Amino acid sequence: MSELIDFHRELIADIQGDADVEGLITAEAFFEKVTDLLTETGEIDEANRAYYEGSVGKSVLKVDGYGGDPAENANILTLILCDFANTNEVRAINKADAESFQKRLYRFLEASLDANFRSSLEESSNGFSLAQLISVRWQNIEKIKFIVATNASFNARSDAEPLEPLDNKPISLSVWDLKRLKQFVEQGQARADLVINFADDFGGSVPVLKASTGGDTLESYLAVIPGWQLASIYEKWGPRLLEANVRSFLQARGKVNKGIRDTIRDEPHMFFAYNNGLSATADSIELEKTEHGLALSNASNLQIVNGGQTTASLHAARKLFEQQLKNVHVQMKLTIVPNLLSEQVVPKISEYANSQNKVNAADFFANHPFHVRVEGLSRKLLAPAGESGYRETKWFYERARGQYADERARRTIAERKKFDTEFPRNQFFTKTELAKIENTFSCLPHTVSLGAQKNFTEFAKNIGKTWGNNGESFDELWFRRHIAKVILFRAMENLVSKADWYEGDCRANIVTYGISKLVFDLNEIDKVIDLDWIWKNQSLPTQLNIALLEAGRISQEVIINPPKGLQNPREWAKKEICWKWVAERKADYMLKPDKISISNELAISRSKDAKRTAQLDQSVNAEIEVFKLGSELWRSALAWGTSKDLLSLKERGILETCTAIPKKIPSDKQCAVALATLNKLEEMGFEI
Numbered sequence: 001m002s003e004l005i006d007f008h009r010e011l012i013a014d015i016q017g018d019a020d021v022e023g024l025i026t027a028e029a030f031f032e033k034v035t036d037l038l039t040e041t042g043e044i045d046e047a048n049r050a051y052y053e054g055s056v057g058k059s060v061l062k063v064d065g066y067g068g069d070p071a072e073n074a075n076i077l078t079l080i081l082c083d084f085a086n087t088n089e090v091r092a093i094n095k096a097d098a099e100s101f102q103k104r105l106y107r108f109l110e111a112s113l114d115a116n117f118r119s120s121l122e123e124s125s126n127g128f129s130l131a132q133l134i135s136v137r138w139q140n141i142e143k144i145k146f147i148v149a150t151n152a153s154f155n156a157r158s159d160a161e162p163l164e165p166l167d168n169k170p171i172s173l174s175v176w177d178l179k180r181l182k183q184f185v186e187q188g189q190a191r192a193d194l195v196i197n198f199a200d201d202f203g204g205s206v207p208v209l210k211a212s213t214g215g216d217t218l219e220s221y222l223a224v225i226p227g228w229q230l231a232s233i234y235e236k237w238g239p240r241l242l243e244a245n246v247r248s249f250l251q252a253r254g255k256v257n258k259g260i261r262d263t264i265r266d267e268p269h270m271f272f273a274y275n276n277g278l279s280a281t282a283d284s285i286e287l288e289k290t291e292h293g294l295a296l297s298n299a300s301n302l303q304i305v306n307g308g309q310t311t312a313s314l315h316a317a318r319k320l321f322e323q324q325l326k327n328v329h330v331q332m333k334l335t336i337v338p339n340l341l342s343e344q345v346v347p348k349i350s351e352y353a354n355s356q357n358k359v360n361a362a363d364f365f366a367n368h369p370f371h372v373r374v375e376g377l378s379r380k381l382l383a384p385a386g387e388s389g390y391r392e393t394k395w396f397y398e399r400a401r402g403q404y405a406d407e408r409a410r411r412t413i414a415e416r417k418k419f420d421t422e423f424p425r426n427q428f429f430t431k432t433e434l435a436k437i438e439n440t441f442s443c444l445p446h447t448v449s450l451g452a453q454k455n456f457t458e459f460a461k462n463i464g465k466t467w468g469n470n471g472e473s474f475d476e477l478w479f480r481r482h483i484a485k486v487i488l489f490r491a492m493e494n495l496v497s498k499a500d501w502y503e504g505d506c507r508a509n510i511v512t513y514g515i516s517k518l519v520f521d522l523n524e525i526d527k528v529i530d531l532d533w534i535w536k537n538q539s540l541p542t543q544l545n546i547a548l549l550e551a552g553r554i555s556q557e558v559i560i561n562p563p564k565g566l567q568n569p570r571e572w573a574k575k576e577i578c579w580k581w582v583a584e585r586k587a588d589y590m591l592k593p594d595k596i597s598i599s600n601e602l603a604i605s606r607s608k609d610a611k612r613t614a615q616l617d618q619s620v621n622a623e624i625e626v627f628k629l630g631s632e633l634w635r636s637a638l639a640w641g642t643s644k645d646l647l648s649l650k651e652r653g654i655l656e657t658c659t660a661i662p663k664k665i666p667s668d669k670q671c672a673v674a675l676a677t678l679n680k681l682e683e684m685g686f687e688i
Contacts, residue, residue, distance in 0.1 A: 023497025046451025052127030083150035091152035205295035227328030277331035278307030386538030396428035435459035484534035514552035547589035634658035
């Protein structure tokens with residue numbers, strides 16, 4: 001219990017800190033915090049805050065947000081209710097409390113279908129926008145999900161629990177309480193919440209054949225699973241069944257889904273022969289012995305790491321081709337990966353298994369070279385103290401969920417104080433935040449408005465293309481300028497929240513649109529924001545704040561006044577035409593652009609100077625390293641490489657020069673080749 005209390009206090013502190021920095025009330029900060037986590041788990045693809053609380057007769061209605069337009073989310077309507085209280089002790093809620101919460105959502109859902117209720121609402125209100133969206137989409141909605149997020153401890157379990165349908169549309173309830181949030185934050189994934197009982201819940205156990213021997217590190221099995229059974233499992237668990245990378249890139253699909261659909265419809269008996277099948281992992285499984293051999297009865301935390309399109313397509317075929325689906329079978333390779341090994345092993349399984357529909361960024365996991373590079377830069381580069389600071393600090397990049405908390409937790413109290421001074425709590429940022437900010441500065445606010453996961457997918461595709469062989473453009477200057485963008489983005493959040501023109505809605509959209517607007521306008525006259533100044537001062541100049549406010553005001557005018565047929569401003573903000581309308585608006589700050597920008601030519605010149613300096617530093621460091629290793633080491637490397645016939649004539653000659661140190665001095669270019677050669681020999685088995 002003490003660990004839960006500690007987590008609760010940390011969560012409260014985080015939410016209060018976010019609220020202060022971003023100018024939010026704590027309820028809003030809690031909504032943003034918890035929905036960020038829910039998108040990572042796969043529970044939702046996106047989240048939009050749309051707070052409404054009221055009554056119809058004696059019935060209380062409440063909703064805090066929704067999971068995006070159902071038309072863009074597999075015709076699934078997700079309604080979210082938050083229960084947050086700033087208390088010192090951990091509150092407890094029971095099944096009756098959960099029932100009360102879900103009834104409030106249910107009543108709002110019912111009321112949304114009533115024209116009288118909708119007409120009673122102010123057209124500019126969140127309640128009206130959401131109710132109108134539900135009404136317009138109702139005919140095509142196939143499933144409803146209620147999510148209750150709370151910082152209390154729930155003494156029961158509710159995960160995709162079926163409720164009473166409405167208009168024959170199935171409804172499920174999931175409660176994300178403090179314990180469940182703690183579990184996800186600490187593990188970095190939602191795996192521990194997904195248990196599939198094939199025997200009791202999905203029509204029967206699945207026959208399997210063991211494919212590993214007793215000496216193998218990991219157990220593995222081969223199975224053939226009926227298509228209807230896999231579709232039923234996906235019906236309950238949805239994208240949470242898909243490993244995070246597969247989930248992120250499921251949208252990047254080509255014609256394979258059409259092929260899968262056609263096979264189910266026309267040749268279901270040939271599906272097994274045509275389809276590549278699934279690759280899956282699980283934390284643990286339960287097997288039973290039958291007269292026909294082993295059968296899989298239960299799987300803890302089953303994750304499909306290859307075959308997401310197959311799975312989603314089978315689910316989509318349930319209504320269209322129900323009879324044909326009974327003749328479909330899918331092969332599955334199942335590997336048992338204990339939770340402790342999942343971060344290292346699962347990405348490799350997914351990377352090597354994913355050959356269909358491969359995109360440039362298909363292996364864009366937390367251990368992709370881009371993330372590793374950014375993490376490395378964040379741990380070594382000191383940020384200036386700035387005007388209000390008294391010492392240099394660092395910005396912590398969290399490439400995997402929970403890294404920041406883990407780094408703090410494993411230190412002593414004294415070490416933790418030092419860590420907090422070096423990496424202040426307000427100076428850490430995540431992958432999704434990085435993607436949001438970079439796409440904002442790339443003038444893609446409509447993409448950012450799609451939500452964290454969809455935006456990250458688009459960002460990952462572009463990074464996959466621009467990374468190249470070694471990602472040389474992502475250097476120290478790039479990192480410093482990115483941090484300047486983070487500072488600017490967070491400042492804009494605060495500016496909008498406190499602006500006298502802000503109407504208290506669509507802040508996230510206004511922030512990304514406002515920054516993109518300013519960047520776009522300056523780019524039109526070949527100018528850019530002086531990010532180097534922001535990095536140096538760790539703050540924004542006054543004139544830039546004024547310009548950002550103007551750009552934000554213009555953005556709000558367009559966003560909250562969508563054209564006819566698009567009454568929901570948040571859905572309007574996802575359209576590229578919305579961005580075009582904002583970009584076309586005139587802005588007063590363009591009368592004196594020199595006060596808020598520098599020429600693009602100057603920014604490029606600084607980049608070139610930084611690269612030259614970095615190359616010089618690199619060559620000096622290479623010479624120091626070669627000398628430090630000593631002639632004896634180079635003699636050993638030369639002898640070993642020669643004996644294995646691994647050295648080219650050039651490499652052999654350079655290593656011979658290194659063996660004569662200090663009598664002979666290798667050049668800076670020779671030092672670079674020598675270190676690269678040594679690295680190659682190490683990979684081949686040479687030990688220093």
